[in-house]
Amino acid sequence: MMFFFSVLCAFVTTFLLLVLILRPQSKSFLALDHPNSRSLHTKPTLRSGGLGIMAGVIVCWILFNDFIPWLILLIFFICLSLIDDFKGLPAKFRLCVHLIISLIFLNFYLPEMTWFYKAVSVFGITWMVNLYNFMDGSDGLAGGMALFGFTAYSIVAYLAGDIQISILSASIAISSLVFLFFNFNPAKIFMGDVGSIPIGFLAASIGLIGYQQQLWPCWFPIIVFSPFIVDATLTLLKRLFKGEKIWQAHRSHYYQRLVQMGLGHRKTALLEYCLMAFMAASALLGLYHSAIVASLFVCWIAIYGLIIWIIDHKWRNFSA
Secondary structure, eight states, X not given: OHHHHHHHHXXXXXXXXXXXXXXXXXXXXXXXXXOOXXXXXXXXXXXXXHHHXXXXXXXXXXXXXXXXXXXXXXXXXXXXXXXXXXXXXXXXXXXXXXXXXXXXXXXXXXXXXXXXXXXXXXXXXXXXXXXXXXXXXXXXXXXXHHHHHHHHHHHHHHHTTOHHHHHHHHHHHHHHHHHHHHHSSSOSBOOOHHHHHHHHHHXXXXXXXXXXXXXXXXXXXXXXXXXXXXXXXXXXXXXXXXXXXXXXXXXXXXXXXXXXXXXXXXXXXXXXXXHHHHHHHHHHHHHHOGGGHHHHHHHXXXXXXXXXXXXXXXXXXXXX
């Protein structure tokens, strides 16, 4: 009963706050996302819709005192990102804060980790935080990834008997679903850093806690969120190889190329949803049928290799 009550509270809180934010008079004091060299939209749009998602998650978490230290770190991410949405903070400063908060999280929740694994984990959390922000650039995309990814977390945690992690994940998934009502193309509001940064942190931190508590193997969170991880990581490596300034705005992500080639926001989101659903479902299948995990890895590699080849080929023709 507590599970459904908590999820319902997250749903109602997110919905009411987003309705409040979307009132015409809210534009006078909320941040607007103006089109720039990275943008795929053409007119100023309200950002910081992630406040609605985070409000739903926080209300749910307050019902469970065991989440309080985690919640404090989450609020740091929210406050920093909200300032960034309004004022814009230097990239180096943001990165340093992300690293510090990630290290604090690991020292508090996983103190037994060796320094080597702690350093790797800090890098992993920080990269997930930033790549989720990089991938929040098309209507319905980041909210959809949160919906599918955290739903998978919630299902596995529930079946494993960890109701708290299940509720935590479910609150993020349901709040993201509510957000999609307003963010799916044509989007009335964007997630903004205040949504994408904390969600990236939650995807990585819950993934680590679930692995530590033996809810899932280390590959499970990676595969569940692989639609974002593969796109962002491969794009970064390609830009590094070309000698481009990776901190500058760009439109070279694979999802951005799909939109630019004429697929549009709506069809791009729907195709990404199919990929997200398949990856989450196949990860769940592999989790409970360990004999086929090796075959699934070959399948996953083949699928991503084919997708990358097709988009790169079509993009070369489109550019020419």
